[in-house]
Amino acid sequence: MKILNTLAHLVVVPLTALCALAAPSPKYNVVFLLADDLRPDCLGVLGHSIVKTPNLDKLLANGFIFRNAYVLGANTGAVCTPSRTMIQTGQSYLCKNSSTPTLAQTVKAAGFASIRSGKSDNNPTKMDVDFDRHVDGGTDAKVNADNLIEFIKEHAGKKPLFLYFAPHEPHDPQHATEEFYRMYKPADIPLPVNFLPFHPFDNGEMRIRDERTLPSPRTRESVTGKLARYYASTSYFDQQAGRIIDALKQAGQFDNTIFIVAGDNGLSLGEHGLLGKQNLYEFGGMHVPLIFAGPGIPKGDSQALVYLFELYPTLCDLAGVGVPAGLDAKSLAPVIKGEQPKVRDYLFTAYKDCQRSIRDDRWKLIRYPLINKTQLFDLQADPHEMNDLADKPESADKIKELTALLEKTRKEYGDNAPLNVANPTPAEWNPSLVKNKSKKKAEAE
Numbered sequence: 393m394k395i396l397n398t399l400a401h402l403v404v405v406p407l408t409a410l411c412a413l414a415a416p417s418p419k420y421n422v423v424f425l426l427a428d429d430l431r432p433d434c435l436g437v438l439g440h441s442i443v444k445t446p447n448l449d450k451l452l453a454n455g456f457i458f459r460n461a462y463v464l465g466a467n468t469g470a471v472c473t474p475s476r477t478m479i480q481t482g483q484s485y486l487c488k489n490s491s492t493p494t495l496a497q498t499v500k501a502a503g504f505a506s507i508r509s510g511k512s513d514n515n516p517t518k519m520d521v522d523f524d525r526h527v528d529g530g531t532d533a534k535v536n537a538d539n540l541i542e543f544i545k546e547h548a549g550k551k552p553l554f555l556y557f558a559p560h561e562p563h564d565p566q567h568a569t570e571e572f573y574r575m576y577k578p579a580d581i582p583l584p585v586n587f588l589p590f591h592p593f594d595n596g597e598m599r600i601r602d603e604r605t606l607p608s609p610r611t612r613e614s615v616t617g618k619l620a621r622y623y624a625s626t627s628y629f630d631q632q633a634g635r636i637i638d639a640l641k642q643a644g645q646f647d648n649t650i651f652i653v654a655g656d657n658g659l660s661l662g663e664h665g666l667l668g669k670q671n672l673y674e675f676g677g678m679h680v681p682l683i684f685a686g687p688g689i690p691k692g693d694s695q696a697l698v699y700l701f702e703l704y705p706t707l708c709d710l711a712g713v714g715v716p717a718g719l720d721a722k723s724l725a726p727v728i729k730g731e732q733p734k735v736r737d738y739l740f741t742a743y744k745d746c747q748r749s750i751r752d753d754r755w756k757l758i759r760y761p762l763i764n765k766t767q768l769f770d771l772q773a774d775p776h777e778m779n780d781l782a783d784k785p786e787s788a789d790k791i792k793e794l795t796a797l798l799e800k801t802r803k804e805y806g807d808n809a810p811l812n813v814a815n816p817t818p819a820e821w822n823p824s825l826v827k828n829k830s831k832k833k834a835e836a837e
């Protein structure tokens with residue numbers, strides 16, 4: 393009997409190992425908490441001095457923070473759409489052909505019981521059908537959290553869980569409950585250090601919806617009022633995330649869960665006189681929070697340049713289900729595990745055909761082809777981008793170097809928008825120009 397058992401052991405182990413190689417099953421649950429338009433610093437755990445996010449702060453206290461995470465770009469003012477599509481595909485939005493599996497398909501093939509509940513507008517909803525359950529719509533994070541909590545109760549312990557929480561908060565019109573609105577008084581909220589009443593030149597997107605959610609020129613009252621609502625809505629997001637965390641604890645699943653907390657795009661709230669996500673400043677459309685926490689993830693704080701959509705291969709890596717081949721996105725697991733400091737030397741971002749940017753660890757160049765304008769910032773000395781060095785004679789070599797890198801990179805990504813156009817328009821811009829143009833348009837209509 394002893395010999396037989398030994399032989400059986402010898403036979404069984406290799407077969408199990410082969411099965412594991414063919415279709416690795418998840419080692420952990422994965423919970424993806426995606427806020428809508430969450431700014432890159434807007435959680436207590438990230439050092440924000442005003443916003444209150446106690447549930448996420450506790451969850452992420454020993455998490456791994458990526459300080460320099462960005463959306464690659466957008467071909468539409470609704471930056472949510474390409475961003476969420478890139479999360480689902482792991483491919484750049486400039487990529488023309490993709491035969492690689494979506495995140496939902498990978499999750500399904502790995503054997504997770506999966507659900508997504510969240511906003512359906514500006515979201516690649518067709519890709520959500522591959523989750524076991526997708527409950528779209530709603531403008532209240534509580535409803536989305538309820539859907540996930542019900543799913544946890546049904547499936548916990550039976551299969552590994554993949555939960556994708558994607559509510560509308562804190563996107564405008566900012567939604568919260570009274571307890572959170574009361575927490576933030578506009579008079580107590582400072583203006584951004586780089587606040588301006590209006591943006592000093594035409595970046596190609598001065599009249600879009602987001603820029604018109606407050607009157608222009610901006611005032612202290614209007615901007616701090618919007619910030620108060622934004623913080624209230626972020627705290628409400630936190631409360632609902634806390635309910636999901638509690639449900640996992642009650643189901644005995646918390647310690648076995650990898651959490652990813654992120655925003656789908658950034659947002660200007662008075663910085664440079666801007667309000668939306670249609671610009672490439674650090675507090676603009678592309679810079680987002682990205683934090684991982686859970687088993688096997690050390691506490692960390694990284695300056696590595698990464699893309700948001702890299703969360704797709706990263707979660708596959710961390711959960712042990714294998715990373716699909718052929719993705720533009722790279723797994724960040726080697727950075728998280730301390731095996732390498734970075735996955736990219738520089739980072740490219742794009743907005744429609746009017747803005748392009750490239751940055752490295754220190755320097756950032758933004759190019760506005762349609763008005764033939766370039767900005768250069770030293771992000772180490774000037775993280776709020778208040779001191780444009782482009783016109784300084786000593787910047788010439790750096791501008792030449794970064795422009796060449798930008799040109800090379802945009803071609804690598806298959807980006808067809810040139811860095812120079814034949815007939816650039818005047819850069820001049822001020823709020824009265826918008827009013828006059830709006831009036832003319834209204835008269836024409």
Ligand SMILES: [Ca+2]
Pocket residue numbers: 428429471472563656657
């Ligand atoms: Ca968004």
